[in-house]
Amino acid sequence: MSLRSALLALLRVGPMSGYELQKQFSVSVGHVWHAPGSQIYPELRRMEEEGLVVGEDQTRGERGARRLYHVTPAGDAAFLDWMRSPLGYLRVRDPAHLRAAYLESVEPAEARAFLRAHEEQWRAELAQWESEIRRIDAGESPMLQRRLAVTADEERAATTAYKRFTYEGLVERARTEIAWAQRGLALVDRLER
Amino acid sequence: MSLRSALLALLRVGPMSGYELQKQFSVSVGHVWHAPGSQIYPELRRMEEEGLVVGEDQTRGERGARRLYHVTPAGDAAFLDWMRSPLGYLRVRDPAHLRAAYLESVEPAEARAFLRAHEEQWRAELAQWESEIRRIDAGESPMLQRRLAVTADEERAATTAYKRFTYEGLVERARTEIAWAQRGLALVDRLER
């Protein structure tokens, strides 16, 4: 149900088409949730059938068309229900740590390659998240601006603070993974001697 | 392919039945990978069809039966190939951080409930992983003992070190999540004033 909640969260700020939602999943919200078009379009139709959103057909030029989705009161309630419901924590499935547990079965060079790739992977994420925090602080985040525009004055500070808090968590996680990979590289060195 | 790799990793230490593998996924390896029986049994059969494992039928009592799976040289090679291949990092899908980004839309009490549950969730994991590290240090980890028994002398230190390293990473991650949740609780307090 998290895809649905992510879609509702975006649509609650203002109507969007499937295509625009897809774009959001590559930028802002994409940092915490991702979905391809092939998942979004069918989900939107199911949500419309269930009355959580309504589609509004628009024309573009002569024959072009797109469908803007609006959240209904039922959709709004569904989102808030989700926000209040206990999160379903999934059982761990962590390929990187699984592999780490068996690094002695490959050559030190190969172990290093894995750990360096892990570090690189998280450095890339870290860079994205840090720059997102800078954009939030500078008031330049487009998604946050859009949200603040429809937010009552007294909630603006909270909206910004929680958004920043979210990214801080991601940044800390990335730093933890990077530090772990570096300790792994040091361990490979130590074991080789 | 990670389920397959996890199964091969376990079977490389020694033959096991589907039932025993299932058990392992609730304890030792279960800390980094989980799978229910309904996934394990069919996967083992597919792996046998592909020649990665061979099943050996055994009897138990009068009519009882079980099937012990052994890794073949092809299975061994497949595991090492996986160890050497680049890890497929999945796009983020993080319900907890998704929710955190919208905490201003619920009451402070509800935001606190979510953050406390998050902290609790990770404290429970942390306790498990820390006790696993203590077991490793005390030489009491059954899975590690089993692995060390089939490991050449010169690789024993590495095997133990990588196993500990894996759990250290999990412990650090849990601590990061706990610290984040606590900062979130402090933030809720600050915003309420």
Place this chain on the structure above:
DNA sequence: ACTGTCATGTAAGACGTTACATGATTAC
């Protein structure tokens, strides 16, 4: 004319979850 981006999808398959079904053996 051609490229890029807007726009919406289908199809097939891999992966995972939950619930249920069935029967044997072991320990009390």
Place this chain on the structure above:
DNA sequence: GTAATCATGTAACGTCTTACATGACAGT
């Protein structure tokens, strides 16, 4: 005898990925 645990599955469903299909519009 009865409960626990050993042992192996099936069925239905939900989620997610990858690849492909189709066409319109906008700018050069």
